[in-house]
Amino acid sequence: MPKLPTVHDVARVAGVSRQTVSNVLNSPDIVRPDTRERVQRAIETLGYRPHASARRLRTQKSSxxxxxxxxxxxxxxxxxxxxxxxxxxxxxxxxxxxxxxxxxxxxxxxxxxxxxxxxxxxxxxxxxxxxxxxxxxxxxxxxxxxxxxxxxxxxxxxxxxxxxxxxxxVDGRAGVRAATESMLARGFTRVGFLGWPSGSGTGDERAGGWQDAMTAAGLDHDLDRLRENAVDTVAAAREASSRLAGRVGDLEAVVAASDSLALGAVVQTQGGLPVVGFDNTPVSTAMGFSSVDQxxxxxxxxxxxxxxxxxxxxxxxxxxxxxxxxxxxxxxxxxxxx
The missing domain is CATH 3.40.50.2300 (Response regulator)
Incomplete structure (x- = not known):
């Protein structure tokens, strides 16, 4: 069975964009006469027929x-x-x-x-x-x-x-900054951060919120030592938490870029450190750790x-x-x- 011509085919033959073909079919008044005629000739040459749904909806919105x-x-x-x-x-x-x-x-x-x-x-x-x-x-x-x-x-x-x-x-930077400030307000100064690998726009913004809060509190002298990255799984977070705790023996609290990372930290530390996550999932409710709601x-x-x-x-x-x-x-x- 031969392949039916498409809007792409019409656009190619007429030398116009697919949007122009759509305009000719649905709003011809907004298309220049010479362009409209060229598209119509291509439609006739190819024998193109709009989809039934397109014919039905040409004059009304689909909502x-x-x-x-x-x-x-x-x-x-x-x-x-x-x-x-x-x-x-x-x-x-x-x-x-x-x-x-x-x-x-x-x-x-x-x-x-x-x-x-x-x-x-x-x-x-x-x-x-x-x-x-x-x-x-x-x-x-x-x-x-x-x-x-x-x-x-x-x-x-x-x-x-x-x-x-x-x-x-969602302002992830502001959310993580508030989470970090809540830990600092409780008197903790060695607040670690579990984030995602660099290069994620969302992840980088959330890491920036932790850095902002630590810098404002005058605690930005040791940020590299207090940060670990992991992909967004509980298993990876457990490994990252272990590395962080091993490097920072006097770690007091952890702020995480997601609830997955936060749960990994909770499991790895056996609940011995306060942890704040991000996303406020049912897991954070069940496990009882604080989290940022989007x-x-x-x-x-x-x-x-x-x-x-x-x-x-x-x-x-x-x-x-x-x-x-x-x-x-x-x-x-x-x-x-x-």
Whole structure:
């Protein structure tokens, strides 16, 4: 069976972008007459027929927001995006919007999914999660004139103030700074930090909060010795905690970049040190250690404000201040889980 022509084929033959073809099909008045005629000729030559959903939705909004369903990488911190999805879905429903979930194996695969959903007019906008340095997804969406908001600020690219790139992020630096200050307020001076390897925008920001608090307290003379990095698993955190405790024999407390790392520290130290995590997962509640809550309901609300232009704030960016949830001063002693 011969392959049916696509919007990509029409754009190639007409020598225009895919967005221009979409404009000719859906909003022809905004396209220059000569360009419109060239696209129409390509459509006729190829025998292109829009998808049924595109024909159905050409004159109306789908009221649908597309968002990738990330794979569950870790059972602790990996639940954060699930909680965000629940908050976003509930709040979207309250204003008459729907969430369409899709899967992708990589950023490049996610971009291919964008193209499929745009061609089918299945969604009006996208929400992106897990932003990273050199993220190609935002560039594709901007180039193709798509409405989107990212949960996570742009890292390493010059569009922090680009009105075409709307983003919502949690101020991880402020959250970890508050967590560290809570330890310093209790009289601890040797407060270690368990973070992620350098190069993660989110992780670097959280490490910066610990450094800010230690520097403000005049305790920045020994920061390298007080810091250990690990990938975001409990096993890796246990090893990093062991290295940290071995190097700093008089370690008094630990601040961690996630609850996964915090749990590793709790297990490794047998509950002998106060620990503060980040994400306020059910694990932190069960184990009784303090943690920083990202206020995901507020994040979802801000995302929908930007997508619908319903907020009083006319800026295209929101930075949500997280909240430190303080629990028992000393977590319970836990048995060795080796």
């Amino acid at each position: 649908t927001i597309g968002i990738r369903l990330d794979p569950m990488v870790d059972g602790i911190s990996g639940s954060i995006l699930d909680r965000f999805l629940h908050a976003l879905t509930e709040q979207a429903d309250a204003v008459g919007l729907r969430i369409l979930l899709f899967t992708a194996t990589s950023p490049e695969d996610e971009i291919r999914q964008f193209g499929r959903l745009v061609d089918g007019s299945d969604v009006d906008a996208f929400v992106l999660t897990s932003t990273f340095y050199g993220d190609p997804r935002t560039e594709w969406l901007i180039d193709h004139g798509q409405t989107f908001v990212t949960f996570g600020r742009p890292w390493g690219i010059d569009d922090m103030n680009d009105l075409r790139h709307s983003w919502v992020d 206020r995901l309901d507020d994040v979802a609300h801000a995302v929908l404000e930007l997508l619908t232009d319903s907020g009083a704030d006319t800026s295209r960016h929101r930075l949500v201040t997280p909240e430190l949830v303080v629990r028992s001063s000393h977590p319970p002693v836990v048995p060795d889980a080796s």
